[in-house]
Amino acid sequence: MASTIFRNNLRIQKSFQFNKLFTSSSAKGQSLVTRNRIPVVEKPVRKNTNSVFNKGSVTSHQTYFYSQHKSQVKNTGISESKIIKDGKLVEIFWNDGKKSNFHSIWLRYNCQCSNCTQPGSGQKKIDNTQIAHDILLESVDIQDDMVYLKWKGEIEHQGQVSLDYLNENSYSEADIIRRHSAVRMTKLAKEIPVVNYTDVINSKEAVYNWLYQINEYGLCLMKDVPTEEKAFISLANKIGPIQETNYGKTFSVKSEPNPVNIAYSTEELTLHMDLVYLESPPGLQLLHCLRFDDEVKGGKSTYLDVFHVVEQFKVSHPESFQILTQIPATFQKCHYERENPFHLVYQKPHITLNDYKEVIGVHWAPPFEGPLLVEEKNVEKYYKAYKDLAQAIHNSDNLLTYLMKPGDLMTFNNHRMLHGRGEIHLNGGIRHFKGCYVCIDEFKCKVQVLSNQVGDGQPPIHVGNQSWL
Numbered sequence: 001m002a003s004t005i006f007r008n009n010l011r012i013q014k015s016f017q018f019n020k021l022f023t024s025s026s027a028k029g030q031s032l033v034t035r036n037r038i039p040v041v042e043k044p045v046r047k048n049t050n051s052v053f054n055k056g057s058v059t060s061h062q063t064y065f066y067s068q069h070k071s072q073v074k075n076t077g078i079s080e081s082k083i084i085k086d087g088k089l090v091e092i093f094w095n096d097g098k099k100s101n102f103h104s105i106w107l108r109y110n111c112q113c114s115n116c117t118q119p120g121s122g123q124k125k126i127d128n129t130q131i132a133h134d135i136l137l138e139s140v141d142i143q144d145d146m147v148y149l150k151w152k153g154e155i156e157h158q159g160q161v162s163l164d165y166l167n168e169n170s171y172s173e174a175d176i177i178r179r180h181s182a183v184r185m186t187k188l189a190k191e192i193p194v195v196n197y198t199d200v201i202n203s204k205e206a207v208y209n210w211l212y213q214i215n216e217y218g219l220c221l222m223k224d225v226p227t228e229e230k231a232f233i234s235l236a237n238k239i240g241p242i243q244e245t246n247y248g249k250t251f252s253v254k255s256e257p258n259p260v261n262i263a264y265s266t267e268e269l270t271l272h273m274d275l276v277y278l279e280s281p282p283g284l285q286l287l288h289c290l291r292f293d294d295e296v297k298g299g300k301s302t303y304l305d306v307f308h309v310v311e312q313f314k315v316s317h318p319e320s321f322q323i324l325t326q327i328p329a330t331f332q333k334c335h336y337e338r339e340n341p342f343h344l345v346y347q348k349p350h351i352t353l354n355d356y357k358e359v360i361g362v363h364w365a366p367p368f369e370g371p372l373l374v375e376e377k378n379v380e381k382y383y384k385a386y387k388d389l390a391q392a393i394h395n396s397d398n399l400l401t402y403l404m405k406p407g408d409l410m411t412f413n414n415h416r417m418l419h420g421r422g423e424i425h426l427n428g429g430i431r432h433f434k435g436c437y438v439c440i441d442e443f444k445c446k447v448q449v450l451s452n453q454v455g456d457g458q459p460p461i462h463v464g465n466q467s468w469l
Helices: 002-008 060-068 104-109 163-168 173-182 197-202 206-215 231-237 304-315 320-326 376-394 440-454
Strands: 078-084 089-094 098-105 137-143 145-152 159-161 194-196 218-222 251-253 269-272 283-290 301-305 328-336 342-346 352-355 359-362 400-402 410-414 419-422 429-437
Touching: 078 137, 089 194, 098 104, 098 359, 104 137, 104 145, 104 159, 145 163, 159 163, 194 197, 194 206, 197 218, 197 231, 206 218, 206 410, 206 440, 269 320, 283 400, 301 304, 304 320, 304 352, 304 359, 304 376, 320 352, 320 376, 429 440
Parallel strands: 194 218
Antiparallel strands: 078 089, 089 098, 137 145, 145 159, 218 410, 251 429, 269 419, 283 410, 283 429, 301 400, 301 419, 328 342, 352 359
């Protein structure tokens, strides 16, 4: 029953409206992106009636956190609370009809008193070796919006946890479902969202809109970026520090006679993710077109939301899907004929699941696959499943294409969007891009911070970083 609710309880859809900020300059002269339609850019202006915590009687560190965060769940107050199972659990009935159970041990580890949690930072100071795993509650006293707790055997310690904290972090079945549903990927880009450079550099709200589009759809095109070599760096820094890799802090995508990467040639690039041979591949890629001469033909960029493909694959090829969650592929980058030799081999499955069997990670990079190193019995079934997924990706109807122009900057989630490029014919011309990466955690962090500061406080949807939340 729970799994049925999980599948059907899709993420609450948001309502949006245009704002003059995003129509004044960004709507002028926007280029066609795909499928012969100009993309609609939605500015997130969702109303949130639950955006402020009730502070009640709180300590200084709690006040600090309440001032920094917006609640995603309204604290409606409680109608009844009682200790059950001989002190192992506290049962709370909320005024909105919801019921939550909190284990004594959970409450002890989440105590917010100043002895257990450092004021200001909110970091725990608990010595977890001193807490009995079977600790029992002696009393619970609720005053205003604070819950005061006493545990058996802890004579001098009085714990406290706010009702807001309990409401927000309730782990009842219904709340677990709600929390997962709130971050599930449900939107598929039929066209590439577009924002304007001038808006983004002048407004925190516009930065949020830019990142919101990337979070919702996996990618976003920015128009009218100055064709200066370092223009994209200031944009990356609005998200977080640039993620340095074996290609440096930034990289140039320009055809070379002896490239260290196939991207630096004129050959076609099939759909892939970058640097999957790392434990934590880069999150966002920012790619800025500086020059694309008229003589140059081909080189159209391609993008595909692989999470959507894999969700369909899960239904159409359940056996192959299961195999690709269990048998690991080999990803590698071994290159010694370069200034900084590189040798890295990493083994992991193509698809990662959480405890609800939801897809939380996909790894697909045919150009960087090494030899399969698994038990003999798994070789043939792996390649059968691999071929099935490759076919599903190749046959997808949701491929997005765009021919970059000078002043364009494409930002996409490398954990979610496969990207590629058509073959290039230079014909004496020059095609030159500059790019960099930003860590996926920095991106997710910035989306949440801006959502709290200028948005509605809703959490980012899943970013494909294998987090179970």
